[in-house]
Amino acid sequence: MPGTFFSAEDADLLETVLKSRRDVRGNRFTQEEITDLELDKLIDAALYGPSVGFSQPWEFVIIRDPNIKSAIQEIFSQENLKAADQFQDQKQQEYLRLKLEGISEAPVNLAVFYNPMNGPVLGQTSMKEMGLYSVVCAVQNIWLMARAMNIGVGWVSILDPQKVNEILELPESRRLVAYLCVGKVTEFAELPELETLRWEKRKHKASLVFKDRYDSRFYPENS
Numbered sequence: 674m675p676g677t678f679f680s681a682e683d684a685d686l687l688e689t690v691l692k693s694r695r696d697v698r699g700n701r702f703t704q705e706e707i708t709d710l711e712l713d714k715l716i717d718a719a720l721y722g723p724s725v726g727f728s729q730p731w732e733f734v735i736i737r738d739p740n741i742k743s744a745i746q747e748i749f750s751q752e753n754l755k756a757a758d759q760f761q762d763q764k765q766q767e768y769l770r771l772k773l774e775g776i777s778e779a780p781v782n783l784a785v786f787y788n789p790m791n792g793p794v795l796g797q798t799s800m801k802e803m804g805l806y807s808v809v810c811a812v813q814n815i816w817l818m819a820r821a822m823n824i825g826v827g828w829v830s831i832l833d834p835q836k837v838n839e840i841l842e843l844p845e846s847r848r849l850v851a852y853l854c855v856g857k858v859t860e861f862a863e864l865p866e867l868e869t870l871r872w873e874k875r876k877h878k879a880s881l882v883f884k885d886r887y888d889s890r891f892y893p894e895n896s
Contacts, residue, residue: 690821695861697825697854699775705857707781711822715855718818719785722811725803726795731811731850734841736782744840745832745852746776752831767872774829779854784841785812787848808850815853825858 716733724730736742753773760768776782787808797803812828819826834849843849868875 690817693861694816694820695825695865697775697827697856697858697861698772698866699778699827699854700772701825701858701860701862702775702778702780702854702856703859704780707824707856711824712781712783712855714822715783715815715818715824718814719811722807722814724807724810725797728790728794728797728804728807730788730790730804731808732786732788732847734784734786734843736784736841737780739777741840742776742782745782745837746774748832748836748840749774749776749829752833756831767870771870771872773831775827775854775856776829776852779825779827779856781855783815783851783853783855784837784849785815785851785853786843787850789846789848805848805850812851812853819855820861823857823861825854825856825861827854828852829854 712735719731719733720729722731736745757765757768785808787805789804794804816826816828829852832849832852837843837849837852838845838847862869867873
């Protein structure tokens with residue numbers, strides 16, 4: 674609806690969707706089908722995302738083939754063991770108990786790629802990473818639309834991008850930005866799982882928002 678002005682109630686509903694978005698793991702996915710129509714709506718949401726210089730530098734690979742999922746799962750397993758080595762003692766044990774993906778369990782996997790343009794891009798000449806940020810905006814649109822449709826999404830980042838590209842037969846120029854697990858769920862958690870498990874504490878807004886200039890009192894180690 675071009676030029677539409679929204680009501681306060683509309684804004685409240687959007688806020689509810691934002692606050693209700695969750696990263697969904699394999700232990701919450703059901704095997705209920707995700708239809709092509711539902712997937713198309715998620716992709717459309719991505720295409721409405723903002724992009725630097727209207728470059729629209731995103732591409733998507735929809736994965737339903739269990740053999741491809743299995744190959745991606747193997748990449749995750751290898752990388753997850755490497756990741757566990759980065760943590761020590763109790764933290765490592767907690768890490769190994771986490772369920773961090775739903776590659777096999779989710780009915781659909783969706784790989785999102787950055788396709789850089791040849792030549793200069795308006796708005797990207799000083800900050801080259803703006804193209805990647807544009808793709809991330811598209812991913813966020815997918816996530817929010819999915820939540821509004823009561824569809825779960827999990828973002829798997831513990832992957833070797835080059836190996837994923839090889840399995841999906843992507844050109845070398847493409848860069849993996851997000852590997853998403855998509856499916857209907859048994860429930861949406863009230864709080865983010867890692868917050869519930871106390872992996873990290875939620876940061877307070879007062880320590881994150883500054884007026885006019887940075888205040889190093891909150892983070893002296895960064896000053």
